[in-house]
Amino acid sequence: MSSHREAPAISKDPVADNTDTYAFVTPNNTVTIITNYLPVEAPAGGPNFYEFDDAVTYQINIDNTGDGRPDVTYEFRFETTNTNPNTFLYNTGPIDRLDSPNWNRRQRYTVTKISGGRRKTLARRVPCPPCNIGPRSTPNYSALADAAVANLDGGGRVFCGQRADGFFVDLGSIFDLATLRPFQSLHLIPTANAAGVDALAQANVHTIAIEVPIDHLTRRGRVPTDPMDSRSTIGIWGAAYRQRAAVRGYDYGSRHVGPWMQVSRLGNPLFNEVIVPLSQKDRWNSVGPDRDRDFARFVAQPELARLLPALYPGVFPNLAGLTADRADLLAVLLTGIPQGLIPGFQNFTGTTQADELRLNVAIPATSNPNRLGLLGGDLAGFPNGRRVTDDVVTIELRAVAGATYPLVDPTFTPDDAVGVIEDGTFNNPGRDFLDRFPYLGLPYSGYDVPAAAAS
């Protein structure tokens, strides 16, 4: 998964587990940034439906100086209340509006922008929508979700609450010894070829999304128009923090104390998931991108690139012979792609190696996106930021298998197999993205998922 339960420690702390980060240019000179938490929510998750944690600080961080440290931070703190002390129910009747008296367990949040050492509250006590319970409890869920989109002081919009998980991937296949399409029959332990299974097809997540003016994110508040200008690229990552200690009381209440410590982060999809060794994943989650030079060797010599020729004998002969450090992946994931490699494109942020989702904000959105992003010739797609529809699993599998190595060594020819690797879950008909903020689809309802058997 992009970063769902990707490390041992955070897999035990789902409310702080950053599962995906998206960033893309949106209309009216804005950028939309989405960070998701709470992996693999079962929609029928009652009676205690999913929610953010009041004891976690959630942040969206933006580096506009290329040093791997945040220059602009949007911070989110949540406050949970029960309105009816005498019921076991999440709601005691239909929730038809965000201030419905029937809604027992609700969350509000405050958004604070941190920049230049100053903190400014952009929105205070904004209501989250309820979880999507079902037709009796949340009969017009779309209206509830729309009502939960709030304006930010100074410009921009925000939404925090449940959505359908936008990430699509065949988890069962990939983590069964890297079973890839369309090569299942060529695996060392072969099986019949089969279509991809979208393991997250009916899972929800909790989303933190902002749509903010570009000049709120860039160095010196500019709106870059030249994609080749080094100041056109910003680096983005989501992160969650807990205080160092929690003391549990006998009444199950907890006191949290001490400095805030990072427990989860996510820039590029799948970085911690498939690049960082299991033994170091927790440490990676605890440090900032400015420390990622410590992990660069795992990018330079990715384990998966060594596994593919071994697991698929004869399918990846050129990859098997590629023993040099992967300068292509180091650029894509840790520094951005410098000028001169792809005509009309760069998202290089300097020599500091940092896992950030790099977005060249001078490249406008396209009305005809290619799911393969840059690999498909679409400069507005991953790894130039990441849109909700980008097929990042297929893109990264192909890149690791050698598709991007010719960028740094034109004499290298990727194996024929590289161009046909597929995760096989793109365009799942059950997916329902929005063409407007916050772009991720409405969450699946607990009444409908899992579906009742036909009688």
Add this chain to the structure above:
Amino acid sequence: MDPVTRRSFLIKGSAGAVGAAGLVAGGIALTRDDAEAPLSSAELELADDGAVLVQITNAATGEVEVLFGEREVRFTDKALVARVLRSAR
């Protein structure tokens, strides 16, 4: 620089007059034990606002870490560590 006590650690830390990071980096040692002095209202408020958590990080050297609010301070006090460990027996 004034002598630093456990009390002044907490008061200065809570008031923001001394940065926690500086205290940690400085490795400040106690120079006066005023454990018997009455607590001030500011000190009492620290405990009321939330947990004040004291952790012995190195019993042999007497290193102690105090977590309070969103801060932490560290100091060395072998006598305090000895008393705590004896009380835990």
